[in-house]
Each structure stands twice: as structure tokens, then as C-alpha cells.
Amino acid sequence: MITLKRCGANVIHPEGMTIDRPEGSGDYVFVFFRSKMELRLQARSVYAEPNTYIIYNRDSHYFYRDAELPLVHDWFHFELEGANAWFDRLKLPLDTLMKAHDPLYITRKVNELHWENLQNGPFRQEIIDSIVRCLFMKLSDMRHHVEASQPVSKYYDSFLNLRNELLSSPSTWYSVEQLAERMNMSPSYFQQIYKQIFGIPAVSDIILNRVGHASYLLKNTTYTVSQISAGCGYENDVHFMRQFKKFTGQTPSEYRGKG
Numbered sequence: 001m002i003t004l005k006r007c008g009a010n011v012i013h014p015e016g017m018t019i020d021r022p023e024g025s026g027d028y029v030f031v032f033f034r035s036k037m038e039l040r041l042q043a044r045s046v047y048a049e050p051n052t053y054i055i056y057n058r059d060s061h062y063f064y065r066d067a068e069l070p071l072v073h074d075w076f077h078f079e080l081e082g083a084n085a086w087f088d089r090l091k092l093p094l095d096t097l098m099k100a101h102d103p104l105y106i107t108r109k110v111n112e113l114h115w116e117n118l119q120n121g122p123f124r125q126e127i128i129d130s131i132v133r134c135l136f137m138k139l140s141d142m143r144h145h146v147e148a149s150q151p152v153s154k155y156y157d158s159f160l161n162l163r164n165e166l167l168s169s170p171s172t173w174y175s176v177e178q179l180a181e182r183m184n185m186s187p188s189y190f191q192q193i194y195k196q197i198f199g200i201p202a203v204s205d206i207i208l209n210r211v212g213h214a215s216y217l218l219k220n221t222t223y224t225v226s227q228i229s230a231g232c233g234y235e236n237d238v239h240f241m242r243q244f245k246k247f248t249g250q251t252p253s254e255y256r257g258k259g
Helices: 083-090 103-117 124-147 150-167 176-182 187-198 202-220 225-231 237-248 252-257
Strands: 003-013 018-021 028-033 037-041 044-048 052-056 062-066 071-079
Touching: 003 103, 003 124, 028 062, 028 103, 071 103, 083 124, 103 124, 150 176, 150 187, 150 202, 176 187, 176 202, 187 202, 202 225, 202 237, 202 252, 225 237, 225 252, 237 252
Parallel strands: none
Antiparallel strands: 003 071, 018 062, 028 052, 028 071, 037 044, 037 062
């Protein structure tokens, strides 16, 4: 089981800082660089661009400092028996700078880890273990899925920006034709690349995001079902209720009244 030692989410040092541990930190360290850094790897200086990450081995020389201000990073220290073999299986090399193909995912996961670490529930340790394993397995999946495919790699950044826009605006409906036009692609090729990258068709992704947002509003606000339907981009309440039930197995009212 993975044991979390300490964790920092969205840590900002306006004046910069230097970390230098020649003998390592004594445990494994994950660092996600959100600003440009200078690192020392294999006795040479390298620069880490924003949105890169590294997993330090327990006894590796652990050095980095700001190359721009403010210094911004996410990080956590952890222990795991057999960690080297596990990272070998995931094909995530230790002490190696790697590109983050989905920076927002990493930030969300480390933030989730940070808050879970503050809890005292009976399953806290198991939840932390699950969060860390999920993060590393997802990083492995993204790294090798994207980098192994030249067409996917070519379009990844632009598709990721597009998806982030879609998921941040559930009230707006986008047709496949509109999205394909923005990517200068035919609708069929757009759908092919989108599914290759994210593992889900674009329309299903949009609908699941709408339903997820509606679920949150139903549980955490007093908005009526009609108001939530409109806020999630539906012009027809009946269509919203049918789609919500299709994906959740419950009507919006049933979901709101449960538990």
C-alpha cells in the first residue's frame, strides 16, 4: 500500500526557492512543475518547462530551483514497497523529466490527495492509496497512448484545450460539425481522433459532463429541475429528464431525493 508522507497542492513561492538534497529525501517524491525550473539530473543542469513532472527515487540527488518567478509546483512524498518494479511495469522512468499531457488532471489529483490527507475517516489510507495509484496509472496510460501514436501526438494539445473548453461550459451545446470545423477536420476524422485521445466519443463526453454538472446542482442547490435543465444547455425539460435517467438510472427528482 502507498503511504503518503506529506503533500503540497498549488504551492507558490513568490520569491523563489531552492531544494537541494544530495542524498535524496529518503522517500519517493513526485513533483509537478507549473513554472519553469532549473534541475540537476545526472550531474548536469537541465531546464524543466511548465507542465512537466518527475518522480524521484528515494536516494536520488534531489535538486531544483526557480528559473522564473513565482515558483509554482505540486508535490508529494510517498513510500511504496516494490515501487521500482511497479514503475517499471507502468513504464514511468524514475529521475526522468516527463511532459504532462493533461496538466489539469494532475493538479486536480494532487489537490484531491491534499484534502484527503487532512481527513480522519476509517478508509483514509485506502483512499489515498487509490488516488496515488490512479494518478500514476493515468500518467502511464496518457504518456504511452499519446506518444506512441504520431497522429494523436500531433493533435493532442489542441484537442486538450478544446475539451477543457467543452467541459467548463456545460450550458453550451456544440455539434460534431462545429467542433470538427474548429479543428479544420472532417467530422469523421475529428471523431476518430477525439475517441483515440480521450477514449470516449465527443458527444458522449459532452452529455456525461452535462449530466455530471446537473447531478452536482441537484444535490447542492435549490434550483428547480427546469432551471438546472436550462443551465445545462437543454432547451427541453423532457429531453433533459430522459437523458439524465438514461445515464444515472434515476430521474432528476429521484436523484435529488435520494440520501
